[in-house]
Amino acid sequence: MHPADDGTTSLYPRLEPLLGRVGKPIQYVGGEVNSVAKDWTSVPVHWALVYPDAYEVGAPNQGVQILYEVLNERADCLAERAYAVWPDLEAELREAGLPSFSVDSHRSLADFDLIGVSLATELGYTNLLTLLDLAGIPLRSSHRTDDHPLVIAGGHSAFNPEPMAPFLDAVVLGDGEEAVGRVTELTGAWRLAGCPGGRVGLLESLARTGTVYVPAFYTVTYRPDGAIDTIRPDRAGVPWRVAKHTLMDLDEWPYPKAPVVPVAETIHERMSVEIFRGCTRGCRFCQAGMITRPVRERSGAAVAEMIDCGIRRTGFNEVGMLSLSSADHSEIGDLARGLADRYADSRTSLSLPSTRVDAFNVELADELSRNGRRSGLTFAPEGGSERVRRVINKTVTEEDLIRTVTAAYASGWRHVKLYFMCGLPTETDADVLQIGRLAREVIRAGREVSGRQDIRCTVSIGGFVPKPHTPFQWAPQLSAAETDRRLLLLRDDIRSDRKYGRAIGFRYHDGQPGIVEGLLARGDRRVADVIEAVWSGGGRFDGWSEHFSFDRWQTAAEQVFADQPVSLDWYTTRERDRDEVLPWQHLDAGLDTEWLWQDWQDALAEDEVGDCRWTPCSACGVCDVMDTAIQVGPSGRVWLPTP
Amino acid sequence: MAADPVKRQSPNEAHPVVQRVRMRYSKTGRMRFGSARDFQRALERAVRRAQLPIAMSGGFNPHPRISYANAVPTGTASLAEYVELGLAEPRDPQDVAAAVNAGLPDGFRVEAATVSPGGSLADRLEASRWRIEYPGAGAPAIATAVAALLDRAPVTVTRMTKSGPREVPVTDSWLAHSCEPGALVVIVRSTVPTVRPEDIVAAVGLAGVGPATREAQGPFRDGAVGDPFDG
Numbered sequence: 001m002h003p004a005d006d007g008t009t010s011l012y013p014r015l016e017p018l019l020g021r022v023g024k025p026i027q028y029v030g031g032e033v034n035s036v037a038k039d040w041t042s043v044p045v046h047w048a049l050v051y052p053d054a055y056e057v058g059a060p061n062q063g064v065q066i067l068y069e070v071l072n073e074r075a076d077c078l079a080e081r082a083y084a085v086w087p088d089l090e091a092e093l094r095e096a097g098l099p100s101f102s103v104d105s106h107r108s109l110a111d112f113d114l115i116g117v118s119l120a121t122e123l124g125y126t127n128l129l130t131l132l133d134l135a136g137i138p139l140r141s142s143h144r145t146d147d148h149p150l151v152i153a154g155g156h157s158a159f160n161p162e163p164m165a166p167f168l169d170a171v172v173l174g175d176g177e178e179a180v181g182r183v184t185e186l187t188g189a190w191r192l193a194g195c196p197g198g199r200v201g202l203l204e205s206l207a208r209t210g211t212v213y214v215p216a217f218y219t220v221t222y223r224p225d226g227a228i229d230t231i232r233p234d235r236a237g238v239p240w241r242v243a244k245h246t247l248m249d250l251d252e253w254p255y256p257k258a259p260v261v262p263v264a265e266t267i268h269e270r271m272s273v274e275i276f277r278g279c280t281r282g283c284r285f286c287q288a289g290m291i292t293r294p295v296r297e298r299s300g301a302a303v304a305e306m307i308d309c310g311i312r313r314t315g316f317n318e319v320g321m322l323s324l325s326s327a328d329h330s331e332i333g334d335l336a337r338g339l340a341d342r343y344a345d346s347r348t349s350l351s352l353p354s355t356r357v358d359a360f361n362v363e364l365a366d367e368l369s370r371n372g373r374r375s376g377l378t379f380a381p382e383g384g385s386e387r388v389r390r391v392i393n394k395t396v397t398e399e400d401l402i403r404t405v406t407a408a409y410a411s412g413w414r415h416v417k418l419y420f421m422c423g424l425p426t427e428t429d430a431d432v433l434q435i436g437r438l439a440r441e442v443i444r445a446g447r448e449v450s451g452r453q454d455i456r457c458t459v460s461i462g463g464f465v466p467k468p469h470t471p472f473q474w475a476p477q478l479s480a481a482e483t484d485r486r487l488l489l490l491r492d493d494i495r496s497d498r499k500y501g502r503a504i505g506f507r508y509h510d511g512q513p514g515i516v517e518g519l520l521a522r523g524d525r526r527v528a529d530v531i532e533a534v535w536s537g538g539g540r541f542d543g544w545s546e547h548f549s550f551d552r553w554q555t556a557a558e559q560v561f562a563d564q565p566v567s568l569d570w571y572t573t574r575e576r577d578r579d580e581v582l583p584w585q586h587l588d589a590g591l592d593t594e595w596l597w598q599d600w601q602d603a604l605a606e607d608e609v610g611d612c613r614w615t616p617c618s619a620c621g622v623c624d625v626m627d628t629a630i631q632v633g634p635s636g637r638v639w640l641p642t643p
Numbered sequence: 644m645a646a647d648p649v650k651r652q653s654p655n656e657a658h659p660v661v662q663r664v665r666m667r668y669s670k671t672g673r674m675r676f677g678s679a680r681d682f683q684r685a686l687e688r689a690v691r692r693a694q695l696p697i698a699m700s701g702g703f704n705p706h707p708r709i710s711y712a713n714a715v716p717t718g719t720a721s722l723a724e725y726v727e728l729g730l731a732e733p734r735d736p737q738d739v740a741a742a743v744n745a746g747l748p749d750g751f752r753v754e755a756a757t758v759s760p761g762g763s764l765a766d767r768l769e770a771s772r773w774r775i776e777y778p779g780a781g782a783p784a785i786a787t788a789v790a791a792l793l794d795r796a797p798v799t800v801t802r803m804t805k806s807g808p809r810e811v812p813v814t815d816s817w818l819a820h821s822c823e824p825g826a827l828v829v830i831v832r833s834t835v836p837t838v839r840p841e842d843i844v845a846a847v848g849l850a851g852v853g854p855a856t857r858e859a860q861g862p863f864r865d866g867a868v869g870d871p872f873d874g
Contacts, residue, residue, distance in 0.1 A: 012673070025717075026674075026676040026677045026681055026717075029673035029674070031748050031750060033747070033748050261685075261688060261748075263674070263677050263681050263748055264681060265681070265684070311691075313692070314688065314692070315687070315690070315746055316691075317687075317688075371655050373703035373704045
């Protein structure tokens, strides 16, 4: 019997009758292989790790999987997982008077001491409000008492948590592995000392040690034109700028060791192993590449061991080697060859999900698919023309691209997928239409080299959303209407081609969700009222097109901003000038603002910047400020463990 | 730049099946909410974790030789689901069962295993015995409702499926029943479309229904459901 099923604390017996009436109930029951349900009374500190989207999206999330194991290995705490509930279950829970719950032992989220929330994407924000509200936790941090959990956010979107600031008690910037340990220790010590100073006392001890950012300890003032005037701490001992955490030895943190194996179907039916963290390619649109610097490789030996252990402990038949640009790992060639040899007979498929455009990638993909199906290979040129690719610092010439896809079709790949963005800074119709020309050229070259007519190319494209802590943080976002006009122009251009059009697939995301994402990405604390208004009006699951309502966001923004100098456009399509105080200026990702500004100017001048792994340091500031350094191999270690 | 067109030969040969192991498994507790596909993924992963010599099909996209029969509806518990594994090397079926159980989540469990004597497992699953709970209903009340239903035979019920409404002939498949305090136990023949507990509940029309469980599947002999592993 499940340890928590003692009938007193688990909500499961009361949830069970509801589960028979909702869609995909298996996602709510927990009990997966490698899931953990520690004895509640055995530890002083209880974490709920919340991913505010559906289980099928949240369960494979690496961040949650890592922290779940790291925390549950500790003797002083436990961690359970919780995910968003779909509207059908939300209605049942409200009707039955039941709270949101953890899937591991089905406790109310209100029972936990700490609610760790992964803010992986902006479009999950309303779901977090649902989960807090269902558990009876006041939405606003200022309304919570000592009896309520602390709500602590992390993840990439937490690098500008300001739109969510009133709903969060604390925010962890950067890598969570060590930070959650410090939060646990400080919480345990505070508890042992008799909770000195109450809730605020704990938050002060967390903030003063530099462990977390506490939004409530900072006062933001605004100028008459709407821009921020100042952001400053309101009490002694709290830093002016809060720095991110950086994990410096990935080999010492081989998590997840035994990933939870979902019973429900999820978006990634595979095990993922992170082969390095950080990226210095310098793509100017890429927030992940900017905020996760420097590059820290996991050694080939450690990667191979994680794969070996993970497969034995999960039974997954597919392994993805994750990173922001996986072919850049210094030992990737040996690793791919060795793994392909090792798993030749066991029917384990291996993949490199994130790859750049060059022929070496095709060699790697060939190696990893030695015995398997060569269906689709994905490349991301991101920008349609060479000119735009210089602006975004994604240096791929058309010749590179054609050479790469030709190599792919020649070695038996049948389908090439190309990812692009629309609305990149300085982009014109001519740049966008280059994508169509490129796709036709891909098919022409592919037919020639493969001798077959049935090869395909799919163009996937969505609107670009400028993100904080990137050189494009000052850039105007393209409006939804203009994004849609350019996308339809391209679609018609591709479809109208008689010779190649039918071999080219076209998938696009329309512009409206991108505008909401842009509002939430670069917004400040005044946006919180919009989020709450949208949520009150029924906004849920904004990342899902069948639930997303642009009208709801637009109307809420109009109402909330009616008497203010700001607007939805002000936050999104407006270009910022150099002196504007950005809402995240007190949050330190290590990037020097002068460097970012210069990189923005270089972008406009179509000047490229090199990768500091192979060319001289461009002084982005991260290593100096954070006292970190690039960690790349080759490690020189004999990397394959004995089978 | 033009390379020769590539025709790759798949290096994956199909494994010959040298032994078929039949297993009866249960789906109870929280795992009753798992679908047939959810169980399939869990079983395939458990087989891989146990490093069992499962036979694989050939080609570019090999899959394990596992056959499933008559899956219980999602949300309904079962003590008698059946599956057959094709092995490339012989193994003691009890060892196979134990190894698979070590890798399944609680709620999915292999209850019995035997080496297949040949023939079709699905053909041996002639009938199912269902226990349908009616908490608070006495045996006579249930018996009265069932008698009224059988008097009206033939009775069909309409079940909504993804492809629209479908008529399910309930009484045509009805083989036997018994009434207990708080429960109706029914044996129905496995037909296409299969009669599900929800169809029986709809036909009986008694209020206050609780959960249902498939208790047995197998040959219908002497008014009872036998063990498909016998004989």
